[in-house]
Amino acid sequence: MRAGSNLPAVGGYNQAVILDAVRRAPDGVSRVEVANSTGLSAQTVTNIVRRLIQEGLVVEAGTRGVGVGKPRTILRLDPMARLAVGIHLDPSVITIVLLDLAGSVVSHRRLRTTSTAKASRTITRIVRGVQSLLAEAGVDDSRVMGAGIAAPGPIDMVSGVVLNPPLLTGWHDVPVRDDLAQALGMPVILEKDVTAAAVAELWMDTAGERNDMVFFYCGTGIGLGMVSRGEVIRGFSSNAGDVGSVIVGGVPKTGHRRWRLGNSIMPRLLVGDAIDAGIIAGDADSMTTAEVGAAFSELAGMTDDPRAQRIVGAAVGDLAEGLLILANLLDMDRVVFGGPFFAPMRDAFLKRVPPLVMGSPSYTLPHPITFCESSIGEDVAAIGAACLVLDDRLSPRPQSFLISR
Structure with missing residues (x-):
């Protein structure tokens, strides 16, 4: 059965709508423009803006002439009125942002870790990292709305538990959300890392260009964050986006290629291929993540070495094949690449993947796809985790009208 409507929630929804309209106008916006863009009455806008000013979220920032008549007072967001903490739990590094x-990063730090580190010890390090970050930034706790943590899946969103991520061997059924909330003394939101990255792209997009997109995350592993009509797609259990098992390359043959998309473009395995080919020295299995990153960059930069180009070309071909499947399945408008291991492959992916996808005879969409790089940078998952808090507290949500049951 459908839930009933909760009309008293309209006021809070309208406030979120107006705050969102001000946020999306970095050069400022007048009350009249807010009323026109939201469809709300001038009186409603005036009353809500007054409340937002009293709460310190919005400030009046001078006037702007609009031809004949009285200049209009310009409203702007006060960025430092509220803040949010974002944490990205990666198998090799913990990133914390304020x-x-x-959506600007006030403060930032990274903590090196390993995939085998005990969860309890890692959580303690995260807590200390957040506390020292806030202390160094001189931020009053009352202005911090909460923390978001982006973790590899699978996760249980309802209970706030990291279940059994394949690349984090020390994490099994860890109640990370509640443990962090208790230790930090603030609300905590848990999200899958690739979904958090998609949230970041959506939150920072003031032009509406990312309303139908996939975010292809290139990290220690790969993953996909999805947005359709301006809404993030999480799936039934909030674990959508695991594309590592997509089969590419045709019929498997022993000793030929790896056949799973996640393996065919995993940095450590590509570095292993380069070592086997005699291009790079070392042992991929025993390399630290930093060493893998350096070797991966070296491999990608060997544009004149045919052996290196065969390895990179195979990865490009597999990625294009995987994205072709996803394009036909999801009908997205845009593919955004990002994550800590994307930069070395930037040119190869952005120049060579689009024509392979859209030039394929199997491409069925009646429109082109835009392929681009994230403008947020390699910390996109941590920034997305903080955006989860901002989005949860400040974004207008039609479902708030429904009575909870």
Whole structure:
């Protein structure tokens, strides 16, 4: 059965709508423009703006002439009025950021870790990292709305538990959300890392260009964050986006290729291929993540070595084949690449993948796809985790009208 409507929630929804309209106008916006863009009455806008000013979220920032008549007072967001903490739990590094309302990074730090580190010890390090980050930034706790943590899946969103991520061997049924909330003394939101990255892209997009997109995350592993009509797609259990098992390359043959998309473009395995080919020295299995990153960059930069180009070309071909399947399946408008291991493959992926996808006879979409790089940078998952808090507290949500049951 459908839930009933909760009309008293309209006021809170309208406030979120107006705050969102101000946030999406970095050069400022007048009350009249807010009323026109939201469809709300001038009186409603005036009353809500007054409340937002009293709460310190919005400030009046001068006037702007609009031809004949009285100049209009311009409203702007006060970015430092509220802040959010974002944490990305990666198998090799923990990234912590402090974000203001405009989505700008106020403070940032990274903590090296390993995939086998005990969960309890890692959580303790995260807590200490957050506390020292806030202390160094001189931020009053009352302005921090909460923390978001982006973790590899699978996760249980309802209970806030990291279940059994394949690349984090020390994490099994860890109640990370509640453990962090208790230790930090603030609300905590848990999200799958690739979904958090998609949230970041959506939150920072003031032009509406990313309303139908996939975010292809290139990290220690790969994953996909999805957005359709401006809404993030999480799936039934909030674990959508595991594309590593997509089969590419045709019929498997022993000693030929790896056949799973996640393996065919995994940095450590590509570095292993380069070592086997005699291009790079070392042992991929015993390399640290930093060493893998350096070797991966070296491999990608060997544009004049035919052996290196065969390895890179195979990865490009497999990625294009996987994205072709996803394009036909999801009908997206845009593919955004990002993550800590994307930069070395930037040119290869952005120049060579699009024509392979859209030039394929199997491409069925009646429109082209835009392929681009994230403008947020390699910390996109941590920034996305902080955006989860901003989005949860500040974004207008039609479902808030429904009565909880």
